[in-house]
Amino acid sequence: MxxxxxxxxxxxxxxxxxxxxxxxxxxxxxxxxxxxxxxxxxxxxxxxxxxxxxxxxxxxxxxxxxxxxxxxxxxxxxxxxxxxxxxxxxxxxxxxxxxxxxxxxxxxxxxxxxxxxxxxxxxxxxxxxxxxxxxxxxxxxxxxxxxxxxxxxxxxxxxxxxxxxxxACGVPAGVGAARHRAKVKAGDSVLVVGCGGDGMNVVQGARLCGATTIIAADINPDKLDLARDFGATHCVDSRGDVLTRDVLHLTEGIGVNHAFVCIDPATTLLPAFRATQKAGNVVVTAITPDTVKSIDVPPLELFATQKAIMGAVYGFMSPRLQIPELLRLYRSGDLKxxxxxxxxxxxxxxxxxxxxxxxxxxxxxxxxxx
Ligand SMILES: [Zn+2]
Ligand SMILES: [Zn+2]
Missing domain, CATH: 3.90.180.10 (Medium-chain alcohol dehydrogenases, catalytic domain)
Incomplete structure (x- = not known):
């Protein structure tokens, strides 16, 4: 045919x-x-x-x-x-x-x-x-x-x-990263860098998990406005040093429990890492171009702060289990x-x-x- x-x-x-x-x-x-x-x-x-x-x-x-x-x-x-x-x-x-x-x-x-x-x-x-x-x-x-x-x-x-x-992709990637990879708990603080298809779903995933501080970061003010509808409690500019400074300011100087890198890890991973508190999680959900071979994270800083940097594909859960579960959450009105x-x-x-x-x-x- x-x-x-x-x-x-x-x-x-x-x-x-x-x-x-x-x-x-x-x-x-x-x-x-x-x-x-x-x-x-x-x-x-x-x-x-x-x-x-x-x-x-x-x-x-x-x-x-x-x-x-x-x-x-x-x-x-x-x-x-x-x-x-x-x-x-x-x-x-x-x-x-x-x-x-x-x-x-x-x-x-x-x-x-x-x-x-x-x-x-x-x-x-x-x-x-x-x-x-x-x-x-x-x-x-x-x-x-x-x-x-x-x-x-x-x-x-x-x-x-x-x-x-x-x-099929964006919703499980984002919601799952919060629920199944970082395992966000009630009362936790979360940073989401890049509020596109993945990031906006990390925001609503963090809300589902009961996070009480959800900081959305993007360069596009329209995306940030939308992020509030999905559960963001604070919005900041996602660029470099400004991002780290603003997130530390919002979290009593210690950083968030979990940071999610949902756009351009080559430029956003290190600022997000530095906006994460000691022993916190940094989850990468975004693709980096094949041409970028490495991202600098000072090894001593990684060792001393005892943070975890982790990848999450498909929200780190079998789509066979996660997709029906997400549709149940949609039906109950809990998922946009x-x-x-x-x-x-x-x-x-x-x-x-x-x-x-x-x-x-x-x-x-x-x-x-x-
Ligand atoms: Zn996709
Ligand atoms: Zn297989």
Whole structure:
């Protein structure tokens, strides 16, 4: 079958809207009619060449939800008509990490920038007959996609699919970082540097955990205004020394219990580290461009202050457990999802959506399909 898709072809160029051929699903795969896909910054890093992928053309898009159209004969627990959220790390189910329920650490994870499906072959071809990859084994910037069952989680049909898409990446990344990585406790103080798709969800994750001081930091005053709606108690400028000074001022000179680095770790990690109190946590949720090989943190300072610097992918919890849990929190009114969407776009307007993200206009832009 043919499907319209937004292809990454060349670093620095806009996505190319093309009709591509999509093969039928293999035995463990399913065809999904994509209903909504979020415009996450990670795809922008690919377009800019800051996050290298192994092949082109490639269909980007990894924050997607849709409706299952057909399933291969070996697919278990997923049927045509089911609503699914697609996960940007597949849970193979058999590696040592998946066996422990830690699907966010799946051994197949490092392959998500390669392009082929989980079985190593491609399901897509362009008009010239060339293989087309799928970013994160999803390729969500398309009307239809074929994914392995390891990349799909069935969700309840009463959840609007544009909101379901959000819990594929940004929401679990942020909320989970607070709940499952830092394990924020009631009464704790938190700093969130960068209030975009991840950071705004760290803010609401910290609120869910009962943090009483939630300091939002950004260079964009509009994002800071919005952060108050999501639970921020204080707002500060996120630039360097000013950030550290202002956060220390707000925390009786000792710093926060937990700092979250949600944008550009190359410039924000050290100021955030210095705004964190002794024995506190510094959690990195953001991607650093491949070209940045190291970030300076004085080793003696790390030793003496006894702080922990840690990474968090997918909110440090299996998406298989976390996604249904987040949707329950949405249903109970404890988690904001609709408020995260700034604007929706058609697939043909996707490049405008990324221009708006770069201009700081969007918390989350979402491509929706009729
Ligand atoms: Zn993402
Ligand atoms: Zn695995």
């Amino acid at each position: 043919n499907t319209l898709a937004a292809l990454f072809r060349t670093v620095g160029a806009p996505l190319s809207i093309e009709t591509i051929a999509l093969d039928a699903p293999k035995p463990t795969e399913l065809t999904v009619r994509v209903a909504a896909v979020g415009l996450c910054r990670t795809d922008l890093h690919v377009m800019r060449g800051e996050r290298r992928v192994a092949m082109s053309p490639m269909v980007l898009g990894h924050e997607a939800a849709g409706v299952v159209e057909s399933v291969g004969p070996a697919v278990q627990g997923i049927a045509p008509g089911d609503h699914v959220v697609l996960t940007f790390i597949p849970g193979c189910g058999v590696c040592r990490w998946c066996a422990k329920g830690l699907h966010h650490l799946c051994a197949e994870g490092p392959r998500i920038t390669q392009g082929p499906q989980l079985d190593g072959t491609c399901r897509r071809k362009d008009a010239h007959g060339k293989d087309v990859g799928a970013f994160c084994m999803i390729g969500g910037f398309a009307e239809r996609t074929v994914v392995d069952q390891a990349s799909a989680i069935v969700v309840d049909k009463d959840i609007p699919l544009d909101l379901a898409a959000l819990v 999802l609709r408020e995260l969407i700034t604007k929706t776009y058609s697939l043909s307007d996707i490049n405008q959506g990324y221009e708006d993200l770069e201009a700081g206009k969007n918390l989350r832009g979402v491509v929706t399909f009729d």
